[in-house]
Amino acid sequence: MSGLDAHDVEEAAANLQPVAVRTPALTALSLDQAAGWPVVCKAENLQRTGSFKFRGAYHHASTLTSRERARGLVGASSGNHAQALALAARLLEARATVVIPADAPAPKVEGVRALGGNVVTYRRGIDNRDALVAEIPERDGLAVIPSANSRRIMAGAGTAALELLTDHPEIETLVVPVGGGGLAAGSAVIAKHLNPGIRVFGVEPEQGADTLLSLRCGQRIALPDAPSTIADGLGHTSPAPLTWAVNSRHLDGVVTVTDQNITAAMAFAFRHLKIVVEPSGACALTAILSGLVPHESGTIGVVISGGGVDLPTFHRLITTTPHRKEPAHA
Amino acid sequence: MSGLDAHDVEEAAANLQPVAVRTPALTALSLDQAAGWPVVCKAENLQRTGSFKFRGAYHHASTLTSRERARGLVGASSGNHAQALALAARLLEARATVVIPADAPAPKVEGVRALGGNVVTYRRGIDNRDALVAEIPERDGLAVIPSANSRRIMAGAGTAALELLTDHPEIETLVVPVGGGGLAAGSAVIAKHLNPGIRVFGVEPEQGADTLLSLRCGQRIALPDAPSTIADGLGHTSPAPLTWAVNSRHLDGVVTVTDQNITAAMAFAFRHLKIVVEPSGACALTAILSGLVPHESGTIGVVISGGGVDLPTFHRLITTTPHRKEPAHA
Numbered sequence: 001m002s003g004l005d006a007h008d009v010e011e012a013a014a015n016l017q018p019v020a021v022r023t024p025a026l027t028a029l030s031l032d033q034a035a036g037w038p039v040v041c042k043a044e045n046l047q048r049t050g051s052f053k054f055r056g057a058y059h060h061a062s063t064l065t066s067r068e069r070a071r072g073l074v075g076a077s078s079g080n081h082a083q084a085l086a087l088a089a090r091l092l093e094a095r096a097t098v099v100i101p102a103d104a105p106a107p108k109v110e111g112v113r114a115l116g117g118n119v120v121t122y123r124r125g126i127d128n129r130d131a132l133v134a135e136i137p138e139r140d141g142l143a144v145i146p147s148a149n150s151r152r153i154m155a156g157a158g159t160a161a162l163e164l165l166t167d168h169p170e171i172e173t174l175v176v177p178v179g180g181g182g183l184a185a186g187s188a189v190i191a192k193h194l195n196p197g198i199r200v201f202g203v204e205p206e207q208g209a210d211t212l213l214s215l216r217c218g219q220r221i222a223l224p225d226a227p228s229t230i231a232d233g234l235g236h237t238s239p240a241p242l243t244w245a246v247n248s249r250h251l252d253g254v255v256t257v258t259d260q261n262i263t264a265a266m267a268f269a270f271r272h273l274k275i276v277v278e279p280s281g282a283c284a285l286t287a288i289l290s291g292l293v294p295h296e297s298g299t300i301g302v303v304i305s306g307g308g309v310d311l312p313t314f315h316r317l318i319t320t321t322p323h324r325k326e327p328a329h330a
Numbered sequence: 331m332s333g334l335d336a337h338d339v340e341e342a343a344a345n346l347q348p349v350a351v352r353t354p355a356l357t358a359l360s361l362d363q364a365a366g367w368p369v370v371c372k373a374e375n376l377q378r379t380g381s382f383k384f385r386g387a388y389h390h391a392s393t394l395t396s397r398e399r400a401r402g403l404v405g406a407s408s409g410n411h412a413q414a415l416a417l418a419a420r421l422l423e424a425r426a427t428v429v430i431p432a433d434a435p436a437p438k439v440e441g442v443r444a445l446g447g448n449v450v451t452y453r454r455g456i457d458n459r460d461a462l463v464a465e466i467p468e469r470d471g472l473a474v475i476p477s478a479n480s481r482r483i484m485a486g487a488g489t490a491a492l493e494l495l496t497d498h499p500e501i502e503t504l505v506v507p508v509g510g511g512g513l514a515a516g517s518a519v520i521a522k523h524l525n526p527g528i529r530v531f532g533v534e535p536e537q538g539a540d541t542l543l544s545l546r547c548g549q550r551i552a553l554p555d556a557p558s559t560i561a562d563g564l565g566h567t568s569p570a571p572l573t574w575a576v577n578s579r580h581l582d583g584v585v586t587v588t589d590q591n592i593t594a595a596m597a598f599a600f601r602h603l604k605i606v607v608e609p610s611g612a613c614a615l616t617a618i619l620s621g622l623v624p625h626e627s628g629t630i631g632v633v634i635s636g637g638g639v640d641l642p643t644f645h646r647l648i649t650t651t652p653h654r655k656e657p658a659h660a
Contacts, residue, residue, distance in 0.1 A: 024354040026376060029417070030444065045604045046354060046373075087359070107601070114360065267641065271437075274375045274606040274637030307604030311597065315645045 004246050006193030008155035009186055012059045013162050019091060020055055021047050023160065025167050030272045035288045038299040040171065042164040045277055045307030049111075052160050052183055052305050053084035053147070059156030060145050061088045069094040074142040076133045078104045079233050079280075080306050081147040086117030088145070097142060099133050107310055148180025149240035158186020164301050165194050172298035177283040177305050178202035178211045178254060179234040181243030187303065188250035201293050202247065202254040203283040205229035205262070211239050211247060212254040220244050230259045230317060233280030233306065255293055257286040263321040265289050266314070269304070279317065281306035334576050336523030338485035339516055342389045343492050349421060350385055351377050353490065355497050360602045365618050368629040370501065372494040375607055375637030379441075382490050382513055382635050383414035383477070389486030390475050391418045399424040404472040406463045408434045409563050409610075410636050411477040416447030418475070427472060429463050437640055478510025479570035488516020494631050495524050502628035507613040507635050508532035508541045508584060509564040511573030517633065518580035531623050532577065532584040533613040535559035535592070541569050541577060542584040550574050560589045560647060563610030563636065585623055587616040593651040595619050596644070599634070606644065611636035 026041045044052035061073055069092055075085045076099040089096030098112050102121040112119055122132050137144050146153055160183070165171055174191050178184045181202075188200040204212055208227030214220050222238040229235055239247065262279050265286035269277045277285070284302045287293050293300070309317075356371045374382035391403055399422055405415045406429040419426030428442050432451040442449055452462050467474050476483055490513070495501055504521050508514045511532075518530040534542055538557030544550050552568040559565055569577065592609050595616035599607045607615070614632045617623050623630070639647075 021354070021357070024351070024376060027351070028378070029420075033444075043354075043376075046356060048358070050604050114363075270606055270641055274380050276600055276604040276606060311600055311645065311648060315641065318641060 004151055004154050004185060004189050006190050008151060009158035009162055009190040012055070012152070012155040013159040015059055015062060016055055016156065016159055019058060020159070022163055023047050025164055026273050026275070028272050034268065035300065036291065037295060039288060039302060040164065040168045040299060041273065041285065041302045041304050042160055043275055043304050044160050045275055045281055045304050049080065049083040049087050050307045051080035051084065051281065052157055052303070053080040054087060055159050056150070056153035056156035056182055057081060057084040057145055058088040058091065060150055060152040061085070061092055061094065063152055064143050068143045072097060072140065072142045073145050074099070074133065074136050075145040075147065076129055077147055078108065080308050082108060082117070083111045083115060085145050086112045086115035090116050097136060099129060099136070101129075105310070108308070148182035149242045150182075151242065154182045154186040154243060154246065156186070157183040158190045160303055161187035162190045162194075164303070165191060168299065168301060169195070170299045171301035172198060173293060173295045174198060174200045174301045175284040175287055175293055176200070176202060176303045177234055177280060178204050178247070179236055179280060181211060181239050181247050183303065183305060184251060185243045185246035189246060192250060199252040199294070200250065201287070202251050203287045204254055204256050205231040205234050205283065206256040206258050208235045209254070209256050210236055211244075212256060214239050214244065215248060215251070215254060230279040231262060231283055233278070234283060253294070255287050257283055257290060257292065260321050261290050262286045263317050267318050275304070276307045276309065276314065277304055278306050278309035281308075334481055334484050334515060334519050336520050338481060339488035339492055339520040342385070342482070342485040343489040345389055345392060346385055346486065346489055349388060350489070352493055353377050355494055356603050356605070358602050364598065365630065366621070367625060369618060369632060370494065370498045370629060371603065371615065371632045371634050372490055373605055373634050374490050375605055375611055375634050379410065379413040379417050380637045381410035381414065381611065382487055382633070383410040384417060385489050386480070386483035386486035386512055387411060387414040387475055388418040388421065390480055390482040391415070391422055391424065393482055394473050398473045402427060402470065402472045403475050404429070404463065404466050405475040405477065406459055407477055408438065410638050412438060412447070413441045413445060415475050416442045416445035420446050427466060429459060429466070431459075435640070438638070478512035479572045480512075481572065484512045484516040484573060484576065486516070487513040488520045490633055491517035492520045492524075494633070495521060498629065498631060499525070500629045501631035502528060503623060503625045504528060504530045504631045505614040505617055505623055506530070506532060506633045507564055507610060508534050508577070509566055509610060511541060511569050511577050513633065513635060514581060515573045515576035519576060522580055529582040529624070530580065531617070532581050533617045534584055534586050535561040535564050535613065536586040536588050538565045539584070539586050540566055541574075542586060544569050544574065545578060545581070545584060560609040561592060561613055563608070564613060583624070585617050587613055587620060587622065590651050591620050592616045593647050597648050605634070606637045606639065607634055608636050608639035609647065
């Protein structure tokens with residue numbers, strides 16, 4: 001499989017147009033004041049199933065042959081990819097099987113089931129998830145829909161940036177979270193195609209900086225331990241091969257954020273943007289509010305990537321994270 | 331001043347186009363399942379300053395003469411109209427004075443000040459607010475920007491419905507909250523113009539059903555006491571004269587919702603739509619989730635009108651309202 005190009009993203013956009021939400025680009029004077037620059041937020045937490053993941057999952061699944069789809073789809077996720085896959089399958093009249101850890105939060109499992117998805121659980125730390133996911137397609141003939149490591153997943157994810165930059169061509173710096181790296185890869189490719197002068201930065205949690213360290217080393221590295229961060233969707237130990245191939249060429253840099261600053265950004269988004277953002281989804285906004293992203297002029301674009309957090313967890317994170325910096329602007 | 335017509339709303343839309351957010355029309359399978367019908371939510375909590383109020387305040391203020399504006403603007407509000415007026419004034423390079431009760435929540439007062447507004451406080455129950463508001467323009471020559479009782483305020487408010495029905499002409503029933511009545515009036519006029527067969531329903535809190543009772547009596551009535559409801563933005567005791575003239579002709583009915591069901595709708599919106607909605611802003615959604623609005627076929631449009639609620643209050647309302655009905659769908 002060759003690299004990702006802008007045409008892949010444009011093709012995905014045409015494919016997704018009838019089914020995905022064209023999410024809003026939110027602005028607020030209070031945000032500009034807090035960031036020190038004009039900021040536009042692409043609110044992918046308002047995408048179907050609450051994250052940008054729907055774009056890639058649907059695009060990948062819809063480009064399978066009808067015969068492949070008829071045998072069913074399978075993917076592994078304890079988070080947003082699970083519901084995205086379940087909805088994509090439902091819309092395409094296919095069956096989805098989602099491999100989820102047995103201790104995943106009940107609402108996420110219920111969410112998959114409510115969309116008609118078939119849930120297979122495994123015991124975290126006991127069963128080998130990857131072996132399980134590899135075994136199912138082999139045994140049952142299902143097509144695997146990866147969460148990031150696929151050209152079509154990257155292309156689908158990049159359509160959010162395509163919409164944002166089409167609506168706001170004045171953006172000179174684009175900031176996106178990096179987990180599996182699909183969103184960063186798709187975003188960077190389409191952004192540089194639309195505006196060769198744009199700078200694209202990834203954001204990782206401090207404890208899960210596998211892409212940053214890989215960039216420093218000039219090659220993919222793996223973290224020795226699973227990251228401990230509230231940004232669970234970005235807790236990868238190593239960049240995926242296909243996303244790394246793109247991100248190592250196209251990203252202008254990666255910055256890291258702390259859990260403490262992530263919760264401050266979640267509180268800011270609740271108060272000033274009136275949206276619910278999960279920790280992983282708030283990382284790019286966090287980097288901007290913390291002044292971590294190099295930026296010299298013009299507008300900053302930020303992708304808010306997901307809203308998969310329940311109220312008790314949200315409230316606990318905001319109220320118990322120590323030394324939270326309360327945003328000063330209304 | 332004569333009645334409101336569709337041309338007023340279209341004119342307001344053209345005027346607001348460069349400054350207001352075209353808020354998204356949100357959909358979710360879980361919402362359709364819970365409501366029993368396809369539902370589209372116009373998310374005006376994502377409007378600038380967090381509510382639809384910006385539309386009317388800006389439209390009214392911008393149609394004043396530059397000489398009138400130069401003398402400054404004044405309005406009374408403890409809620410969303412205050413910040414809307416402050417931002418409208420700022421954008422129009424005018425000074426805003428907002429009359430706010432001394433015991434109003436600090437974030438709201440700060441919000442007005444952060445936007446450059448001048449805050450005048452009064453003692454609720456001791457000072458006469460209306461006399462105070464009447465005195466300021468007379469003394470200082472300021473132009474009053476009412477929160478609802480103005481043709482241009484109603485027209486501005488109606489532009490949210492115009493956008494929603496342009497994007498979703500399949501809507502056969504439109505549901506909007508009724509406080510001062512400006513949103514309901516503007517929405518009903520433009521909706522019936524675009525689709526004479528559409529039905530438009532207002533929603534009031536059970537304890538503040540002044541418009542419902544007025545409709546039943548065939549004339550404006552006043553409630554003897556200030557309503558006690560968490561939907562503080564809809565706690566009016568009597569319909570305003572201009573909005574009543576429109577709503578009494580154009581609304582197909584008004585239904586009422588309980589505080590308990592409002593909090594369930596707020597929790598639903600947090601969980602499934604990933605948005606922050608204040609009690610008043612959730613009333614139309616509440617009516618739909620509670621099955622209170624007569625509807626026989628097609629899609630329902632709902633206006634989510636505001637998000638002016640802080641996290642401690644939001645959390646307290648959701649967790650302490652008794653007998654809350656937890657939505658069953660994911």
